[in-house]
Amino acid sequence: MNVTLSQPALLKSHSYIGGEWLSATSGQTFAITNPANGEHIIDVADLGAEETTLAVEAAEKAQKPWQALTAKERATLLRRWNQLILENQDDLAKLMTLEQGKPFAEAKGEVAYGASFIDWFADEARRLYGDVIPTFASDRRVLTIKQGIGVVAAITPWNFPIAMITRKAGPALAAGCTIVIKPSDETPLCALALAELAHQAGIPAGVLNVVVGKNAKDIGGVLTANPIVRKLSFTGSTPVGKLLLSQCAQTVKRTSMELGGNAPFIVFDDADLDAAVEGAINSKYRNAGQTCVCANRILVQEGIYDAFAEKLAQRVSSFKTGDGFGEGVNIGPLINPAAISKVEQLVENALSNGAKALIGGSVSQEAGAQFFEPTVLTGVTEEMDIFSNEIFGPVAPLFKFKSEEEAVAMANNTPFGLASYFYSQNLGRIWRVSEALEYGMVGINEGLISSEVAPFGGVKESGSGREGSKYGIDEYVETKYLCMGGL
Numbered sequence: 001m002n003v004t005l006s007q008p009a010l011l012k013s014h015s016y017i018g019g020e021w022l023s024a025t026s027g028q029t030f031a032i033t034n035p036a037n038g039e040h041i042i043d044v045a046d047l048g049a050e051e052t053t054l055a056v057e058a059a060e061k062a063q064k065p066w067q068a069l070t071a072k073e074r075a076t077l078l079r080r081w082n083q084l085i086l087e088n089q090d091d092l093a094k095l096m097t098l099e100q101g102k103p104f105a106e107a108k109g110e111v112a113y114g115a116s117f118i119d120w121f122a123d124e125a126r127r128l129y130g131d132v133i134p135t136f137a138s139d140r141r142v143l144t145i146k147q148g149i150g151v152v153a154a155i156t157p158w159n160f161p162i163a164m165i166t167r168k169a170g171p172a173l174a175a176g177c178t179i180v181i182k183p184s185d186e187t188p189l190c191a192l193a194l195a196e197l198a199h200q201a202g203i204p205a206g207v208l209n210v211v212v213g214k215n216a217k218d219i220g221g222v223l224t225a226n227p228i229v230r231k232l233s234f235t236g237s238t239p240v241g242k243l244l245l246s247q248c249a250q251t252v253k254r255t256s257m258e259l260g261g262n263a264p265f266i267v268f269d270d271a272d273l274d275a276a277v278e279g280a281i282n283s284k285y286r287n288a289g290q291t292c293v294c295a296n297r298i299l300v301q302e303g304i305y306d307a308f309a310e311k312l313a314q315r316v317s318s319f320k321t322g323d324g325f326g327e328g329v330n331i332g333p334l335i336n337p338a339a340i341s342k343v344e345q346l347v348e349n350a351l352s353n354g355a356k357a358l359i360g361g362s363v364s365q366e367a368g369a370q371f372f373e374p375t376v377l378t379g380v381t382e383e384m385d386i387f388s389n390e391i392f393g394p395v396a397p398l399f400k401f402k403s404e405e406e407a408v409a410m411a412n413n414t415p416f417g418l419a420s421y422f423y424s425q426n427l428g429r430i431w432r433v434s435e436a437l438e439y440g441m442v443g444i445n446e447g448l449i450s451s452e453v454a455p456f457g458g459v460k461e462s463g464s465g466r467e468g469s470k471y472g473i474d475e476y477v478e479t480k481y482l483c484m485g486g487l
């Protein structure tokens with residue numbers, strides 16, 4: 001690895017269980033490589049079912065004492081962790097660009113965004129109020145208290161290697177839960193660095209555990225079958241989410257699922273054209289299109305279609321594709337060769353069925369095999385594969401529509417329902433379309449909507465539960481009813 005960290009202790013190769021750094025009992029390791037150039041970064045310990053059970057037991061041992069701290073004491077430790085993450089923003093961002101590929105400036109942005117969840121939930125820890133309910137009998141009093149659900153498991157993806165962890169660990173720890181995290185085996189280094197900083201912040205042993213391994217099925221098997229684990233929070237693909245839901249059913253665990261999306265981005269004739277182009281750029285090309293809230297289908301009304309397509313392609317032509325550490329780079333590599341093949345297939349299917357590439361359309365000759373050129377496709381129709389598949393690459397397919405009804409019907413014509421966006425200046429239309437879109441989130445004249453203060457989550461096959469905001473902590477607490485009699 002030819003990147004230097006200010007704090008070399010943040011580069012870890014072992015898993016963090018019960019406050020200790022453990023190797024695999026099998027002695028196995030696996031290589032972490034840089035998606036931009038295939039270079040080897042480090043070998044990490046390859047843990048499995050046995051060590052996952054140890055982590056669950058460590059989390060169980062730590063849970064009651066952690067819950068017994070006052071909310072203020074837990075909040076103080078969370079704030080210290082938040083502070084250390086921000087102090088080490090550059091190092092964490094370097095690790096992220098190395099293992100995940102996103103441009104360094106974007107990686108720094110994610111570190112700050114990730115930390116914001118810990119800061120937010122440190123505050124929310126102190127607002128977990130119960131209720132005193134007007135009684136139903138004069139000799140009884142009725143109240144509720146809120147308690148942490150217990151041991152929580154988190155399974156997280158590679159596209160936001162820090163934020164998808166803090167968005168779960170922040171509320172879990174704030175509520176008095178302990179957590180076992182299984183990060184993606186593509187991006188374990190960010191997760192392990194977060195664990196090291198939690199350790200330095202003084203978060204007690206066993207409260208936060210990170211199990212890294214290649215065998216997701218085995219690790220996930222323990223996390224979903226072990227009755228000690230009371231809740232699973234998952235972010236990833238819809239097929240894996242469905243599998244995990246069925247596994248969790250055996251022990252009736254609570255679940256939160258942040259799954260795939262197929263976000264529509266609708267531009268009406270009455271939109272501010274420049275604002276819509278900027279919004280599409282922000283929503284489509286962030287992380288090289290590898291986010292579950294990226295605009296996946298850009299639906300443009302016929303009167304503005306050509307002008308929008310031209311302006312978008314013009315903006316995209318200024319993009320620089322390359323290694324995330326390169327000066328001015330805003331499109332990094334895709335995560336692995338399978339991601340490249342998928343995007344290639346979707347684009348080829350569209351082009352062979354009559355779509356046109358205004359710009360881009362293939363793997364980048366200049367940047368290399370892991371980079372897909374930022375692309376704008378016109379003449380795309382609902383019959384093409386790209387309409388119903390999550391692209392996860394820097395490709396903007398432009399579909400044409402005539403009426404508001406048609407746009408809403410096209411937007412809702414998917415089993416997914418995570419993020420959606422539309423641009424219009426008409427107040428009546430803004431209300432009608434906001435209410436008609438079957439999505440958990442709607443960006444109105446805005447392409448960037450994620451924030452720790454707002455509830456993130458989907459409907460339909462995009463999942464259940466909300467992360468962030470005042471609602472996010474509800475996923476990690478049980479409401480207990482106390483009835484006091486004989487008064």
Ligand code: ADP
Pocket residue numbers: 155156157158159182183184185216217218219220221235236237238240241243244
């Ligand atoms: P992505 O396409 O983002 O990689 P996945 O759903 O495949 O989405 O992966 C998200 C997370 O789920 C990763 O941490 C991955 O290792 C994990 N995962 C994949 N398959 C399983 C499984 N069968 N059981 C448990 N975890 C899994």
